[in-house]
Amino acid sequence: MEAEALVAMADRLPEDFAPTVELILATRGRVILSGMGKSGHIARKIAATLSSTGTSAFFVHPAEASHGDLGMVGEDDACLLLSNSGETAELSDLIAHTRRFGIPLIGMGSRRQSTLMEAADLRLVLPPMPEACIIGMAPTTSTTMSLALGDALAIALMERRGFAPEHFHAFHPGGRLGARLAKVGSLMRGAESLPLVGPDTPMGETILEMTAKGMGVAGVVEDGRLVGIITDGDLRRNMEGLMSRTAREVATRSPATAPADMLAAEAMAEMNARKVHVLFVVDDMGVPRGVLHIHDCLRAGVV
The missing domain is CATH 3.10.580.10 (CBS-domain)
Structure with a gap:
């Protein structure tokens, strides 16, 4: 079921995918990612992949954001918030912060008609595919699609930036990967x-x-x-x-x-x-x- 969902998304990328790439390229600050629960784990991974491939990014926990970490999000940044339902209550303060200070907001989730998506400047709407678990509720298909879409963003940005092996090595000096890219x-x-x-x-x-x-x-x-x-x-x-x-x-x-x-x-x-x-x-x-x-x-x- 997850494989079928990925094929469906590959056949029809979210409408705002290309504008999202352009927005991130034009961002002078960093890309701030956030999400709660399983979406938060995916957001952390996307932030790590972006950071290692030439796009400065980091993860902010939505609950910590409500207790002072909103100060990490500046007017030169862009926010990418993940919520499959688009109704995650813990994201509300981050959403309000972006609207108050005119910070670009990108939403990623499955419901176009949701609080997150209605507030967002750009929307990465996932195809309406069922979760793969036997009760149809545990985040499985949705998190797989979100992860793949985050990878697609990172790769598109790499291509647009002309990201080369020597740049990759600069962010991966340790371990076998760093050794293979050493000059x-x-x-x-x-x-x-x-x-x-x-x-x-x-x-x-x-x-x-x-x-x-x-x-x-x-x-x-x-x-x-x-x-x-x-x-x-x-x-x-x-x-x-x-x-x-x-x-x-x-x-x-x-x-x-x-x-x-x-x-x-x-x-x-x-x-x-x-x-x-x-x-x-x-x-x-x-x-x-x-x-x-x-x-x-x-x-x-x-x-």
Whole structure:
């Protein structure tokens, strides 16, 4: 029954959906959400989703609003109030506050002819679908539709704002999600950790540089640009007469590199595809600026 309700709402979005998106985009303050009971839980989730996707929002409990928290709602804000019946008594003070100070009010519920909807500037009226519980009274279908409609608002606002992965990461710095959106530049080891040698550096000195920096590789630079890389595998493949050679003679030319603004997850995929454990981070001119080890990604939670 809930699935059928979602399909019905997808086929016919509330008439004021697009104007609601435009109103929120034009709001200079924040979007204040409120609701009582199960509607309150949904309102909290919508507020959290909006906040994490570029629309500043927070939840105000309607009972607390009546005891001083109305001061959180300013004239530059917009209110989105949820009530399936539209007659939730606890919302009355919030409704009156918005009308008194000319604060835009958006109602979300199932009854067009209700106190909330009659007072609202914009109305997100849910389709008239029955609740899924066996007695037809427990908020089930209505809360599912409200949650989905809140997600649709958030996604539409993301699209209109041009919300990008780097913006998402700014609001999600912790946990695995934050790690997947981290950039190479935030995880790489800096210039002081770069194991670099010149093309004519003897292999004895090159091995010392590889050992000193503990990366198992050395980058070969010419005129400041990275032109090759020497790995432990290159050492094994050139064991015969190794110490009589130079870095130029042993290095693998045109090594895999990464720009600092590449997603760390993409860099790790590149390392896995090439079966390497290190990528040099270079700028647009090919000058090495850092080095990314696969262990750096794993420690940060990139998988």
